[in-house]
Amino acid sequence: MPEIILSFGFFAVAILALMGLSLSISRTDSKALETAAGTLIADQLMGRTLASLRTDSPPGSRAGFFSGEFVDPPWDSGSLVSGKTTFYYELTTNQVMDLTTAGPMGEQALSNRLMKLNVRVWWASENQEVRQGSGRLQVVTSRLISEAEVLDDPSP
Amino acid sequence: MCYIVFMLLKWNFRNPVRGVYFLSTLVISVLIGMLVIAAVFLSRGSLQASEHLTDGNEALKAAESGLRYAQSKLSANPSWRGDDNGITVQQQGLVVEEDNGNVVGIIKINGDSYSQFRIRFNWQDDAGDDADGLVDPAGRNHLDIPYVSVNNARGGSPLPVPRADGPDFSVTEVSSSPYDVPAGTVCVIVEGRSGPGLSQLDDKNLNPGEVNAAVTTRVMEAYLRVAKLPAANAAAMAAGDLLAELPDDGDKKSQVLVGSATGVPRVRSKGEVTVEGGNADDNYVSPDGEVYSRDGTLNAAPTSRDTVRTDTEDPNAAFYKLSWEDVRKSTSADTNVDAGTYVVWDDGSLHYYDMNLPEYKAFIESDPTNPGTTVTLDSDAMKYDKKKLTIKQNVFVSSTGNSDEFNLIPRGGAQVTPDDEGGAVGPIPIDELEQAVKRASSLPYTVSSPDNMGAYLDFPTADLSIVPPGSPLIIGSGTFELQFYTKPGGEATLKVYDSNRLFRTGPALNAPPDFAKIVATTVTDPDFIAANPSAPLVMSQILGSLGAGGGSPGGTGKIDLPPTVDADLTPDNLEIKFEPPKGESAILSADGSINLGSKVTGVGGSITSQRDIRLVGAGSSLEANVEDGLNLYAKGDILLSSLLPKGADKYEYKSFNMKGVIYAWGDFDARIGMEHEDVTKWGSFGLQGSLVAYGAKNQPELGDPGDGDGGDIRIKAKSVNLTFDPAYLSAFTNEVEPGPFMQTLFNVH
Numbered sequence: 001m002p003e004i005i006l007s008f009g010f011f012a013v014a015i016l017a018l019m020g021l022s023l024s025i026s027r028t029d030s031k032a033l034e035t036a037a038g039t040l041i042a043d044q045l046m047g048r049t050l051a052s053l054r055t056d057s058p059p060g061s062r063a064g065f066f067s068g069e070f071v072d073p074p075w076d077s078g079s080l081v082s083g084k085t086t087f088y089y090e091l092t093t094n095q096v097m098d099l100t101t102a103g104p105m106g107e108q109a110l111s112n113r114l115m116k117l118n119v120r121v122w123w124a125s126e127n128q129e130v131r132q133g134s135g136r137l138q139v140v141t142s143r144l145i146s147e148a149e150v151l152d153d154p155s156p
Numbered sequence: 157m158c159y160i161v162f163m164l165l166k167w168n169f170r171n172p173v174r175g176v177y178f179l180s181t182l183v184i185s186v187l188i189g190m191l192v193i194a195a196v197f198l199s200r201g202s203l204q205a206s207e208h209l210t211d212g213n214e215a216l217k218a219a220e221s222g223l224r225y226a227q228s229k230l231s232a233n234p235s236w237r238g239d240d241n242g243i244t245v246q247q248q249g250l251v252v253e254e255d256n257g258n259v260v261g262i263i264k265i266n267g268d269s270y271s272q273f274r275i276r277f278n279w280q281d282d283a284g285d286d287a288d289g290l291v292d293p294a295g296r297n298h299l300d301i302p303y304v305s306v307n308n309a310r311g312g313s314p315l316p317v318p319r320a321d322g323p324d325f326s327v328t329e330v331s332s333s334p335y336d337v338p339a340g341t342v343c344v345i346v347e348g349r350s351g352p353g354l355s356q357l358d359d360k361n362l363n364p365g366e367v368n369a370a371v372t373t374r375v376m377e378a379y380l381r382v383a384k385l386p387a388a389n390a391a392a393m394a395a396g397d398l399l400a401e402l403p404d405d406g407d408k409k410s411q412v413l414v415g416s417a418t419g420v421p422r423v424r425s426k427g428e429v430t431v432e433g434g435n436a437d438d439n440y441v442s443p444d445g446e447v448y449s450r451d452g453t454l455n456a457a458p459t460s461r462d463t464v465r466t467d468t469e470d471p472n473a474a475f476y477k478l479s480w481e482d483v484r485k486s487t488s489a490d491t492n493v494d495a496g497t498y499v500v501w502d503d504g505s506l507h508y509y510d511m512n513l514p515e516y517k518a519f520i521e522s523d524p525t526n527p528g529t530t531v532t533l534d535s536d537a538m539k540y541d542k543k544k545l546t547i548k549q550n551v552f553v554s555s556t557g558n559s560d561e562f563n564l565i566p567r568g569g570a571q572v573t574p575d576d577e578g579g580a581v582g583p584i585p586i587d588e589l590e591q592a593v594k595r596a597s598s599l600p601y602t603v604s605s606p607d608n609m610g611a612y613l614d615f616p617t618a619d620l621s622i623v624p625p626g627s628p629l630i631i632g633s634g635t636f637e638l639q640f641y642t643k644p645g646g647e648a649t650l651k652v653y654d655s656n657r658l659f660r661t662g663p664a665l666n667a668p669p670d671f672a673k674i675v676a677t678t679v680t681d682p683d684f685i686a687a688n689p690s691a692p693l694v695m696s697q698i699l700g701s702l703g704a705g706g707g708s709p710g711g712t713g714k715i716d717l718p719p720t721v722d723a724d725l726t727p728d729n730l731e732i733k734f735e736p737p738k739g740e741s742a743i744l745s746a747d748g749s750i751n752l753g754s755k756v757t758g759v760g761g762s763i764t765s766q767r768d769i770r771l772v773g774a775g776s777s778l779e780a781n782v783e784d785g786l787n788l789y790a791k792g793d794i795l796l797s798s799l800l801p802k803g804a805d806k807y808e809y810k811s812f813n814m815k816g817v818i819y820a821w822g823d824f825d826a827r828i829g830m831e832h833e834d835v836t837k838w839g840s841f842g843l844q845g846s847l848v849a850y851g852a853k854n855q856p857e858l859g860d861p862g863d864g865d866g867g868d869i870r871i872k873a874k875s876v877n878l879t880f881d882p883a884y885l886s887a888f889t890n891e892v893e894p895g896p897f898m899q900t901l902f903n904v905h
Contacts, residue, residue, distance in 0.1 A: 003177055003178050004177055006178070006181075007177045007178055007180070007181035008181075010181045010182070010185050011181055011184065011185065013185075014184065014185045014188040014189070015188070017188070017189075017192060018188050018191070018192055021192045021195065021196065022195070025195050025196065025198075028200075032205070035210065036209060039209065039210055039213055043213065094247070094248070094249075094250075096225075096228075096245055096247070096250065097245065097247055098244060098245065099242075099243055099244055099245060099246055100240060100242070100244055105228055105245070106228045106231065106232065107232075110231050110232060110894050110895055110896065111231065111895070111896040112227070112228045112231030112232055112894075112896060113228070114224065114225065114228040116221075116249070116250055116263075118249075139210075140265065141213070141214065141217060141265055142217065142221075142249065142263055142264065142265050143217045143220055143221050143224075143263075144220070144221035144222075144224040144225055144250075144263070145224060146224040146225075146227045146228045146231075147228075147896070148227050148228070148231055148383065148896035148897055148898060149224060149227060149899065151383070151896060151898070
């Protein structure tokens with residue numbers, strides 16, 4: 001009789017371990033997939049922003065983008081649905097400051113102003129990026145953007 | 157654990173039924189365990205793949221950020237090569253340090269982790285031959301990457317991009333250079349890195365020596381070129397009219413094509429823009445292009461007018477202003493060559509005559525076998541051998557007193573057109589010269605104050621806008637010199653220093669000049685020219701000093717030699733080849749005109765003249781070989797002709813294609829075709845760079861477009877292809893104006 005109890009014990013522990021790990025693996029896989037999707041969305045948002053700057057669409061967006069920082073309110077924000085997950089995003093900008101001149105890097109006359117564009121994508125919920133058991137569910141990416149790279153016609 | 161299992165097994169095997177239960181449980185447990193372990197590994201692999209993807213993405217963005225940083229820095233300072241030493245940016249999530257050509261930056265991308273970008277212009281070769289002109293960076297900024305960036309924004313010719321394959325990632329004399337970066341271009345190679353191995357990165361440690369885990373690397377490579385210079389925004393700018401004459405054969409391919417390397421294709425004219433002949437339906441092609449003219453119209457075939465946007469040129473709008481002081485040129489400190497006329501005989505020997513071209517023509521036609529002085533040009537800067545003059549360094553044409561020109565022609569002369577007999581053909585048409593003579597003749601004058609140098613001619617009135625008070629116009633030196641002064645009241649004095657007594661009433665040095673001879677004689681008076689071979693040039697200079705026109709009286713045309721003289725060599729048989737060291741220019745400069753009756757080939761060549769430039773006889777090799785940065789700058793007019801004699805009094809015009817800058821204060825004239833019974837073929841004209849006819853001829857300084865004489869652009873060719881590329885302008889100036897750099901090549905590996 002003890003051996004049967006022992007066997008059931010082993011079996012129960014194994015099953016419980018399997019269930020726990022399955023849940024963990026499921027969460028990890030899900031996070032990996034969602035992170036990949038979030039990265040893709042962040043890239044798309046960055047590409048979309050660059051495209052709108054290059055075409056200056058809507059008109060004035062290029063001048064606005066390089067006119068100053070957009071942190072609060074951000075340059076752009078919103079949400080996108082991919083599969084069953086809703087991805088929330090926020091695009092902010094920082095002016096790159098030149099220590100040697102103690103001012104913003106570049107100048108409008110030379111079309112060489114430099115901005116740091118930050119894209120944050122999260123999907124835990126609209127108000128937070130942390131989900132219990134999954135940790136932080138967000139992707140943040142940044143890139144410097146120079147004014148010259150988005151000029152469609154540099155002619156005066 | 158093993159002991160417990162062993163004891164349980166031993167105890168269970170005493171009872172087979174119990175053993176079956178237990179063994180089954182064990183086997184199932186082991187299987188489940190294996191499944192769990194496999195699943196964990198799979199899951200971790202999936203997560204790692206995702207992280208690797210993210211790392212690659214972040215490395216790419218770091219590299220992109222470095223490239224944009226470089227782009228911004230270059231726009232502010234086109235000579236930048238990572239040498240604003242020190243921390244240049246330090247703010248939340250972004251720190252950049254430059255150290256003698258090496259640039260290291262970190263950018264916070266995800267959470268608390270940084271990604272890194274690295275750029276190196278430094279060859280890190282202080283232990284070797286120190287050829288980069290940069291001190292090696294501090295040890296912490298020593299970069300262990302083989303990719304070296306190269307700034308060739310001001311280079312006159314392509315420059316090799318080396319790989320740092322020497323000891324300790326240095327560039328050595330034998331380092332490989334897989335390709336060359338073109339002139340006017342900066343090759344920026346950025347390495348972006350990201351991953352857990354860079355966990356040590358922070359704003360105090362931008363470039364850790366060793367990484368402690370996986371790091372993903374991406375290398376981004378781009379060419380950045382000057383995209384905008386002040387008021388330089390059109391493929392062609394004419395202060396006067398812009399006229400393209402195409403053949404009347406109605407060929408569909410006979411068109412004017414206008415493009416741009418950096419923006420809207422555009423031509424600008426303060427006068428009219430006209431295309432004659434060619435494709436009867438559409439002879440001006442410029443997708444999304446613009447044409448600016450005085451009346452806002454384009455005189456071209458019907459379809460052309462529908463597809464090109466036209467507008468009125470603002471008469472006050474500036475053109476690209478490239479002053480004589482700003483243009484890159486050679487000086488007397490460079491290798492000097494005597495001014496005069498160099499003539500190549502059929503046997504390849506080079507003969508020198510200390511005289512300008514019109515004098516030479518008159519001289520040699522009266523004494524056809526006179527050999528002048530046989531010379532050998534053989535120095536580090538220039539070498540003549542076998543009908544080919546190679547220019548490797550800057551060469552300055554030093555005036556001799558008798559000549560300030562540099563002429564290289566075959567013995568039989570160089571023709572612009574089949575009927576070219578010299579003199580009257582060229583940038584200064586004879587009717588303009590006659591008009592100038594009339595204007596000069598109408599000025600009242602008195603001869604006064606003769607001295608042992610020449611004479612003074614006082615004029616009661618003068619046009620102060622031509623020569624303002626306090627800015628004397630001085631032409632020539634040595635045996636002949638003119639100095640023209642004005643006073644605020646309008647009086648003017650022309651000092652004539654004429655030791656050859658061309659225009660004096662007597663042989664004495666202090667004899668007064670025969671001003672009647674000056675104003676009554678033109679270059680068409682054969683008796684006077686025969687007696688005074690220098691007269692056409694001198695006359696031209698005097699008229700120029702009076703603001704009445706002037707300029708080069710023209711080239712040789714066909715030199716009339718007797719049949720006994722061997723003179724079968726044509727301009728197509730001669731060659732001037734520019735061959736500067738890589739990345740540098742070789743510039744031929746003269747105070748007087750430069751007339752080349754030869755092919756001009758090579759790369760990185762520039763020709764500058766304070767008067768006129770004439771390239772006559774440019775053959776097919778020009779099209780094939782001038783690939784980069786041939787620049788022409790003249791304070792007078794520029795004439796190009798590609799006439800090629802084909803025997804039996806037949807001719808054809810070869811195509812003329814070049815990349816570079818053509819900048820004339822006066823007119824630009826390209827004769828790449830002609831309606832003539834003896835011309836069997838027209839060539840095409842192509843220019844990538846910029847073409848400017850500023851209209852400032854006979855002005856002491858470059859003012860507003862059209863302030864002086866000239867300014868017309870006339871091109872006669874089978875087809876015309878103009879592509880605006882301001883990078884060539886930047887490579888031609890002493891100081892490159894700051895402005896945006898545009899990306900022309902992009903590669904990631």
